[in-house]
Amino acid sequence: MNVAVFRSGVARGGIELRQSLTTVSDLWTYLFPSILLLGTIFFMRDAHVPGTNFSLGASTLPSTFGMGLAFSGLMTVAQLLMVDREDGTLLRAKATPNGMLGYLIGKVVLVGGMCAIGFLLQLVPGLFIVDGLHVGPTGWLTLLWLVPLAFVATMPLGAVIGSLFESPRNMGLIMLPIIGLVAISGIFYPITAMPGWLQAVAQCSPIYWLGLGMRSVFLPDSLAAVELTHSWRHLATFGVLALWSVLGLTLAPAVLRRMARRESGSAVAARRDRAMASGGR
Amino acid sequence: MTLTGELGAGTDVPAGERVIDVHDLQMRYGTKDVLRGVSFAARRGEVVALLGPNGAGKTTTIEILEGFRMRSAGEVRVLDTDPATGGEHWRARIGVVLQSWRDHGKWRVRELLGHLGRYYAPYATATISRPWPVDDLLATVGLTEHADQRVMRLSGGQRRRLDVAIGIVGRPELLFLDEPTVGFDPAARREFHDLVHRLTDVDDTTILLTTHDLDEAEKLADRIVILGGGRIIADGSADELSRRVAGEAEIRWTRDGQRFVHSAADATRFVRELFRQYGDDIDDLEVRRNSLEDTYMKLVRDLEGGAR
Numbered sequence: 001m002n003v004a005v006f007r008s009g010v011a012r013g014g015i016e017l018r019q020s021l022t023t024v025s026d027l028w029t030y031l032f033p034s035i036l037l038l039g040t041i042f043f044m045r046d047a048h049v050p051g052t053n054f055s056l057g058a059s060t061l062p063s064t065f066g067m068g069l070a071f072s073g074l075m076t077v078a079q080l081l082m083v084d085r086e087d088g089t090l091l092r093a094k095a096t097p098n099g100m101l102g103y104l105i106g107k108v109v110l111v112g113g114m115c116a117i118g119f120l121l122q123l124v125p126g127l128f129i130v131d132g133l134h135v136g137p138t139g140w141l142t143l144l145w146l147v148p149l150a151f152v153a154t155m156p157l158g159a160v161i162g163s164l165f166e167s168p169r170n171m172g173l174i175m176l177p178i179i180g181l182v183a184i185s186g187i188f189y190p191i192t193a194m195p196g197w198l199q200a201v202a203q204c205s206p207i208y209w210l211g212l213g214m215r216s217v218f219l220p221d222s223l224a225a226v227e228l229t230h231s232w233r234h235l236a237t238f239g240v241l242a243l244w245s246v247l248g249l250t251l252a253p254a255v256l257r258r259m260a261r262r263e264s265g266s267a268v269a270a271r272r273d274r275a276m277a278s279g280g281r
Numbered sequence: 282m283t284l285t286g287e288l289g290a291g292t293d294v295p296a297g298e299r300v301i302d303v304h305d306l307q308m309r310y311g312t313k314d315v316l317r318g319v320s321f322a323a324r325r326g327e328v329v330a331l332l333g334p335n336g337a338g339k340t341t342t343i344e345i346l347e348g349f350r351m352r353s354a355g356e357v358r359v360l361d362t363d364p365a366t367g368g369e370h371w372r373a374r375i376g377v378v379l380q381s382w383r384d385h386g387k388w389r390v391r392e393l394l395g396h397l398g399r400y401y402a403p404y405a406t407a408t409i410s411r412p413w414p415v416d417d418l419l420a421t422v423g424l425t426e427h428a429d430q431r432v433m434r435l436s437g438g439q440r441r442r443l444d445v446a447i448g449i450v451g452r453p454e455l456l457f458l459d460e461p462t463v464g465f466d467p468a469a470r471r472e473f474h475d476l477v478h479r480l481t482d483v484d485d486t487t488i489l490l491t492t493h494d495l496d497e498a499e500k501l502a503d504r505i506v507i508l509g510g511g512r513i514i515a516d517g518s519a520d521e522l523s524r525r526v527a528g529e530a531e532i533r534w535t536r537d538g539q540r541f542v543h544s545a546a547d548a549t550r551f552v553r554e555l556f557r558q559y560g561d562d563i564d565d566l567e568v569r570r571n572s573l574e575d576t577y578m579k580l581v582r583d584l585e586g587g588a589r
Contacts, residue, residue, distance in 0.1 A: 008399045015396065019387040089384035092447070094349070096400045097373035264349035265379035265459060266340050272381050 009102040013109020020114060030114070033071075034121040037064050038129065040188070045130050049226055050190065054219075058130035062218035063187040065119060066210030069147065072115035073154020074161065074178060079171055080107060081162030085259070086275065088268045094260055104256075112151065132220070139217040142234065146213045153206050153241040156248030163259040167271065169278065181205045186212070192228060199228065206244050209237045294322040299358070300455050300487040301329075301346060306355035308341050308511075315341050317511040318355070323504075325454075326485045328477065330492060330502035334581055337508040339491045340459070346489065347377055347457055360455055373404035373411070376453030380460055382444050386433035390424055390443060391415055393432060394450055401451035412450050421479075422446040423472055437464040445473070449480065456480065458490035462497060470497070477501050495574045507577065509584040515576075523576045533567040 020026040041064075044057035084090045084103075093099035127133060135143075161174055184198045185191065185208035191199055202208045215223070216232035224232050296302070301323040308316040316338045323329045331339050344350040345357060348364035348371075357364055362371045385393050398412030405411040419425045422442045427435060435443060441464055448456060458477075462470045474497070480486040492498050498505055499519040507515040507522075515522055530548035534541050536559055545551040548568050555563060 004403055005400070008396070011399070012396060015388070015392060023387055084384070087383040087386070088379070088381065091349075091379070092382065092384050092397075095347075095372070095377040095379075096397055097369040097404060097451070098400055099397075102400060264344045264347075265381065266344065268379070269381040272383065 005098040005101050006105060008098075009105025010109055012102055012106030013113065016106060016110045017113040020110070021117075030118055030121060033068070033118065034125070037061075037122055038125055041126060042129050049223065051226060052223065054223055055130050055132055058132040059215065059219060059223065060188060061122070061126045061130060061133065062214040063211040064122065065218075066150075066212070066214035067182055067185075067187045067207060068118055068122065069115060069150040069214075070154055070207045070210050071178075072111050072118070073151055074158040075171075075174070076111050076114060077107065077155050077158030078162035078165070078174060079168060080111070081159060082165060082168040082171070085162075085166075085263070086168060086268075086271050090260065091263045091265070091268050094263055100260060108151070108155065111155065115151075133218045134220065135217055142213065142217050145238070146210075146217070149238065149241045149245065150206070150210050150213075153244040153248065156252035157244065159252045160248065160255045163255045167275070169275075178207075181207050190226065192226065203228075203240070206241055209240050213237045294324045298324045300325050300327075300360060301489065302356075302358040303342075303346070304356040306342070306345065306357060307353045308338070308345065308350075309353045315511055316352075316355075319508070319511070319513055321506050321513060321516060323487055323489060325487055326481050327503045328481055328488045328490070328501050330490050330498035330505045331508060332492065332495070332498055332505060332577060333508035338511050339508055342508065343457055343459060343489065343491060347375070348372070370404060373401055373451055374454045376448040376451060376456040378444050378448035378456070378458045378461055380463070382440075386431065388432050389429055390432060390435070391419065391428040393443075394418060394446055397447055398450045404451070409452050409454070411452050413452050418446050418450060421476065423469075438466060438469045441465065442469070442473075445476070449486075452484065453486060455487045455489070458488060460492055461490060462492070462494065474500055495572070495577055499573045505573070507580055509581060514580050514584055519573045523571050523573055530571065531569045533565070533569070534563050535565045536562045 020030075041057040041061055044060055045055055047056040048054060049056050049059050081090075090100075090103065093103035096102070165171075165174065181202065183189070184194055184202045185205060186194075186202065187207070191202055191208065194202065212227065212233065215227075216234065216237075221232075224230060227233070299322045301321070303322065304320050306316050306319040307314070319338070319342060321329075331342065333339050341350065345352045346359050346364055348359075348367045351365055359367070360371060360374055364371075388396075394415045398415065401411040413421075416425075416428075419428050422445055424439060424442055424446065427439055432440070432443065441461070445458075445461060448458070462473055465473060477488060478501075481488060488501075490498075490501065503518065505515070505517065505519055505522060506513055529544045529546050532543050532545060532548055532551060532555075534555065543551065548570070552566070552568065
């Protein structure tokens with residue numbers, strides 16, 4: 001029985017992924033960040049990482065992969081959850097036997113797929129713009145634990161955020177602090193140039209560690225010298241992301257259950273009325 | 282038939298045949314009592330219409346029965362299970378059609394029905410094959426030619442028919458319909474009524490529906506339960522309700538090319554008297570007993586008058 005639910009959930013994610021690739025507005029959400037990032041990389045390609053002759057663009061690209069992972073897990077999950085709650089998709093799942101489990105599995109597949117596609121859309125053209133990226137055998141090994149851990153560390157948190165905020169129109173409230181974290185997490189600008197207390201804040205967030213992890217995969221080891229403590233700090237990366245995973249996985253089931261329990265026809269209708277009163281989406 | 286809130290409605294249904302069994306259901310939000318001791322039952326294959334003005338507690342009642350809302354007090358059994366603790370197997374046996382679905386806009390109609398149907402397959406029994414085959418279901422609700430359309434491109438009436446299709450894709454033993462025909466044109470409404478008859482006659486589905494369309498309630502429902510002020514204020518067949526509540530019938534006739542209208546409590550006696558006086562001069566005679574609408578209006582007015 002559970003195998004059947006798992007298959008339904010995977011099928012659901014597959015169908016939604018295909019839909020996102022055949023819907024013009026969704027394609028734009030794939031292409032827009034890629035174009036923006038590639039543009040940034042393009043203009044950075046002749047600058048160098050301070051103190052080396054390594055291309056700044058080439059060092060930024062892996063950082064943005066890490067940021068992409070964090071965005072997918074946190075923002076995409078939160079946003080999909082809010083939209084699905086508002087339009088009644090979640091209530092539909094609740095009205096279907098094992099529908100909630102199927103829904104969540106579907107979302108993991110969808111977000112994982114969207115993230116992979118976004119990743120390829122940045123990586124492939126990026127390789128033509130900058131030189132110096134290389135993945136060695138240890139890099140592949142790192143990817144094997146880093147990417148799954150990235151999802152486990154961020155998706156439950158994203159689900160918690162999506163459950164706590166009622167309306168997709170509140171997305172701006174969530175975007176702002178996350179963009180702030182990106183700014184101080186050494187994605188576009190070296191964290192070593194930040195004041196100490198900002199470095200401390202950044203090192204609490206998964207975004208910094210995902211950026212660092214991705215840099216360790218794609219950049220030559222000599223570039224670890226420009227990082228904090230002059231190393232890739234794999235153990236610390238694993239530790240911090242594992243802590244976030246534990247936190248997310250502890251909170252998410254209870255928060256999701258609480259949100260699901262509150263779903264009903266009148267809750268969806270009330271939300272729709274509010275959406276219409278505020279001018280729709 | 283009962284006309285007071287104190288009495289349970291449908292308690293004449295034998296306990297073993299009750300698909301829905303509600304006893305002294307109460308719901309309180311903060312200090313506001315929304316349901317104050319509602320009791321009714323529905324038997325297998327029965328269509329029960331829940332009527333009542335806005336705020337009477339219809340939606341609250343139906344959401345408690347669907348297992349989407351916790352109750353404050355009272356006993357509720359739906360398919361022999363308390364909806365508050367109903368598991369996935371219980372969920373598979375009921376169908377829900379709510380008012381405001383806008384979900385799955387990007388999905389294609391056939392794709393969505395096929396996908397949602399999958400969840401019901403493990404719950405098929407020797408007598409009930411689940412899910413309903415998609416093509417058959419599409420034909421049943423009249424969406425065959427829209428099968429490959431995206432859900433967001435459907436018109437309001439088509440979307441509603443899809444909602445109904447999703448509600449019955451698992452071949453439910455009990456179906457909840459919340460204002461099912463809002464936005465239907467008369468032809469679609471007629472087709473929907475035929476579908477409801479098919480579900481109850483062929484598949485023995487029990488249906489609980491809410492509606493504001495009294496004509497629809499009269500056509501579809503075996504029994505009508507009227508909620509008002511958090512209680513049941515009337516329960517019975519449409520015929521019973523109109524007989525009992527509104528005593529007066531309306532009699533129309535023509536004589537010498539002139540139209541007459543008269544209201545009388547005893548229409549038969551009045552007509553007999555009419556013929557005795559005028560005999561063959563009477564033409565175009567019509568006796569109209571009070572409609573469900575008249576009954577309903579009177580009950581609701583009485584309730585509001587009593588509350589003041």
